Amino acid sequence: MGKDLGRYVVVEKSTRRVSLYQGGRLVAVFPCSLGLDAESPKREKGDMATPEGLYRVYAKHPSRNYYLFIELDYPNLKDIFRARWEGRISEREFRAYLQARWRGKIRAGSLGYAVGLHGGGLFRRGGSRSLRDWTHGCIALRNKDIQKVYSFVRIGTPVLIYDRRRPLVETLAEIVPLRFRPRELEGRVRFSFPDTGLGVEIFFSEKRNGLRTLEIVGRSLSTGKMLFYIRDLNGNGRLDPLDSMFSRVEAWPGGYAALQTLIIDDLPRQVLNLLKENSGEWSLVEDGDHHRYPLHEGPGRGASGPG
Numbered sequence: 001m002g003k004d005l006g007r008y009v010v011v012e013k014s015t016r017r018v019s020l021y022q023g024g025r026l027v028a029v030f031p032c033s034l035g036l037d038a039e040s041p042k043r044e045k046g047d048m049a050t051p052e053g054l055y056r057v058y059a060k061h062p063s064r065n066y067y068l069f070i071e072l073d074y075p076n077l078k079d080i081f082r083a084r085w086e087g088r089i090s091e092r093e094f095r096a097y098l099q100a101r102w103r104g105k106i107r108a109g110s111l112g113y114a115v116g117l118h119g120g121g122l123f124r125r126g127g128s129r130s131l132r133d134w135t136h137g138c139i140a141l142r143n144k145d146i147q148k149v150y151s152f153v154r155i156g157t158p159v160l161i162y163d164r165r166r167p168l169v170e171t172l173a174e175i176v177p178l179r180f181r182p183r184e185l186e187g188r189v190r191f192s193f194p195d196t197g198l199g200v201e202i203f204f205s206e207k208r209n210g211l212r213t214l215e216i217v218g219r220s221l222s223t224g225k226m227l228f229y230i231r232d233l234n235g236n237g238r239l240d241p242l243d244s245m246f247s248r249v250e251a252w253p254g255g256y257a258a259l260q261t262l263i264i265d266d267l268p269r270q271v272l273n274l275l276k277e278n279s280g281e282w283s284l285v286e287d288g289d290h291h292r293y294p295l296h297e298g299p300g301r302g303a304s305g306p307g
Contacts, residue, residue, distance in 0.1 A: 006023040007152070009152075009153060010159075011032065011162075012163070013052070016032050018030045021271070028152075033123070033141075035050040035133060042112060042115065043083070044088065044110055050139060051072070051115060051161055054078075054175045054274055054278060056159065057156060057159060058106055066138075067119030067146060068119050071116040074106070074111075075107075075111040078175075080101075084180075085185060085286075088110070097109065097111070112137065117138065118146060119146040121140065122141070158275055167237050169214045172202065175274060176277060177277065180284040184207045189201075189277050190277065199218070215232070216228075216232075230259070239256055
C-alpha cells in the first residue's frame with residue numbers, strides 16, 4: 001500500500017464538510033453541499049437524499065456536467081440488506097444486488113446508483129432563490145476543491161458519511177456490521193480511546209416497530225476492568241428512570257451525554273478501526289433462509305458468493 005496506507009475521506013453532513021485523512025492525521029478540509037433532502041440517509045432512487053455509511057471509491061472520471069466525479073460503491077451491503085429487511089426490494093432484487101457485488105459491479109436499480117462526490121459548486125439556482133443543497137444525493141464541492149479530493153483518492157479509498165446530529169444508535173446502524181433477524185436487526189462494535197485509557201463495546205438493536213436499544217460497556221484498556229455499564233432501552237440518548245436502575249455510569253466524567261459526544265467526535269479517527277470491524281460478515285435470516293456476505297470485497301475483485 002505504501003504511501004496510501006491510512007488514506008480515507010470523511011463527510012460530515014451537519015457541518016457540510018469533506019475531510020481528508022492520511023495515517024490518522026487530518027490533512028485537508030473542504031466545504032460541500034448535499035442532496036435536496038440533506039437530512040435523511042438515502043434509501044431509494046429519486047429520494048434526493050445523501051447516503052450515510054461506510055463506502056469505498058468505486059470509480060473516478062471526468063464529468064461533462066460536474067467537472068470531476070468520484071463514484072462510491074452505493075448501495076453497499078448495509079443498504080441492500082436493510083432494503084430487503086424492510087421489504088423495499090424483493091427476494092429476486094436482493095439476490096441480483098448481491099450477484100452484482102460478487103462481480104465487483106454496482107447495480108442500477110430501485111435503491112439508486114451513481115452516487116458520489118463531484119464538482120459543480122456549492123450553490124445552484126432554484127427558481128427565485130439560491131440552493132445550498134441542490135444535488136440528487138451526491139456530495140458537491142467547488143471545482144478547485146474536487147480537483148484536490150480527486151487527486152487524493154484511489155479506487156478502494158474508504159469514505160465515511162455520517163451526521164453527527166443523529167442519535168448514536170442510528171449512526172451506528174449505518175456504519176457497523178448488522179445481523180438482520182425476522183423481528184429485529186442487531187449490531188456490535190468496539191472502540192478504543194488510548195488518550196483516556198478507555199475501551200468500549202457497544203451493542204444495539206432495532207425492532208421493526210422502530211424501538212431501539214443501546215448498551216455500552218466501558219473497560220480500562222490497561223487492566224480490562226469494567227468501569228461502567230449503560231443500558232438505554234429507548235435508544236434516545238437519555239437514561240430514563242428504568243435505565244438508571246440498571247446503568248452504572250458514575251465512573252465516567254460527564255455521564256452518558258459526555259460519552260456519546262466522545263464517541264461521535266472520535267468517529268473520523270475510528271475509520272480504520274471500523275474497516276477492521278467490518279472485515280466480518282453481514283447476515284440476514286428470513287423465512288429460514290440464512291444469507292451471509294462480506295461487507296467489502298473490494299471494487300473490481302470477487303468474493304465468496306451470496307449464500
